[in-house]
Amino acid sequence: MIGFFPGFINEIIGLKLNIRRASIIYLRKDQMIFFLRLLKSENLFYEVSDFYRSFNSLGYTKDVSEIKPSNSQIYSIYISKDMETVKELKTLDCARNTLTSEDFFLKMGALLGYPKCCTMSYIAKLDSPDFLNDSKLCPELSDDVEPFLRLFNVRNGEKVNYLLNDFLFPHLRQHIVCNYACEESIKQLVKITDYLKKKFPIEYSSFEYLLKQSLMYVGNRCFVSFIDLKEMGNSIYSYSMCTFNFNKLFEQNSQNGFKIDESYQIFKHFLEGDSFENSSNSVKIFKDKKLIHEQFKRHKYDCFFIHVI
Numbered sequence: 001m002i003g004f005f006p007g008f009i010n011e012i013i014g015l016k017l018n019i020r021r022a023s024i025i026y027l028r029k030d031q032m033i034f035f036l037r038l039l040k041s042e043n044l045f046y047e048v049s050d051f052y053r054s055f056n057s058l059g060y061t062k063d064v065s066e067i068k069p070s071n072s073q074i075y076s077i078y079i080s081k082d083m084e085t086v087k088e089l090k091t092l093d094c095a096r097n098t099l100t101s102e103d104f105f106l107k108m109g110a111l112l113g114y115p116k117c118c119t120m121s122y123i124a125k126l127d128s129p130d131f132l133n134d135s136k137l138c139p140e141l142s143d144d145v146e147p148f149l150r151l152f153n154v155r156n157g158e159k160v161n162y163l164l165n166d167f168l169f170p171h172l173r174q175h176i177v178c179n180y181a182c183e184e185s186i187k188q189l190v191k192i193t194d195y196l197k198k199k200f201p202i203e204y205s206s207f208e209y210l211l212k213q214s215l216m217y218v219g220n221r222c223f224v225s226f227i228d229l230k231e232m233g234n235s236i237y238s239y240s241m242c243t244f245n246f247n248k249l250f251e252q253n254s255q256n257g258f259k260i261d262e263s264y265q266i267f268k269h270f271l272e273g274d275s276f277e278n279s280s281n282s283v284k285i286f287k288d289k290k291l292i293h294e295q296f297k298r299h300k301y302d303c304f305f306i307h308v309i
């Protein structure tokens with residue numbers, strides 16, 4: 001019987017509800033025994049990739065020639081309700097370098113049940129000059145395309161549907177949305193969360209609480225999350241508490257020298273304050289309506305605010 005494992009269970013439920021024909025999850029060897037047993041108990045078919053990805057200073061890579069300790073080797077697990085689809089997915093993943101990226105992502109997106117609008121947008125954005133120019137503003141994210149693409153897909157201060165909140169891990173889906181109001185993605189996630197609410201009411205509600213926290217990207221792969229955030233008008237927001245999150249997606253990269261000191265200084269001011277004003281040039285932090293700090297933004301992704309609703 002499957003338990004509640006955020007970031008994993010939504011993939012399995014997506015298969016059960018026929019939202020997708022197949023799914024890929026990424027696991028280290030030491031995590032495999034447990035999850036593979038779980039897949040069997042759910043009558044799902046799977047195969048493990050013949051190659052692994054590993055974390056290095058440049059993030060995810062497929063370089064298998066580099067010898068790494070086994071806990072940094074990440075294998076792809078191809079899953080479906082039938083073995084034929086498992087094989088189809090595995091073969092496609094291995095053929096990545098023989099196909100054009102458009103062909104590869106279209107086929108992969110269709111198998112994994114990604115909305116077509118999101119797959120098309122992903123392909124188009126990767127080569128767009130705006131994306132390439134903007135990604136240079138966040139050099140700490142430029143080694144892995146997807147974290148930056150998430151920021152690129154949203155505007156500073158934009159309201160984001162909590163179901164689509166994927167800025168921190170775990171979240172509800174794997175695909176990168178075309179925009180943070182994508183109706184096709186929301187439709188899929190409503191089906192998945194309806195199932196989760198019925199089956200795991202307590203676990204789901206604490207997961208939903210995390211998804212509903214608004215965020216500010218403060219650089220160096222760090223976010224400040226705001227608890228009980230309220231809009232006060234004129235881009236002013238109050239909050240009862242905040243937390244500092246080093247994005248778990250990149251936790252293993254922390255030893256590779258990402259400096260969090262500067263981001264932590266900003267967090268300390270948020271911790272002291274109780275409200276802030278977000279504009280395109282700066283973030284003003286207040287305590288009892290008194291200005292205690294003004295942080296000037298160096299570029300448009302600096303202190304980038306994501307208002308989750």
Ligand SMILES: [Zn+2]
Binds near residue numbers: 116
């Ligand atoms: Zn979409």
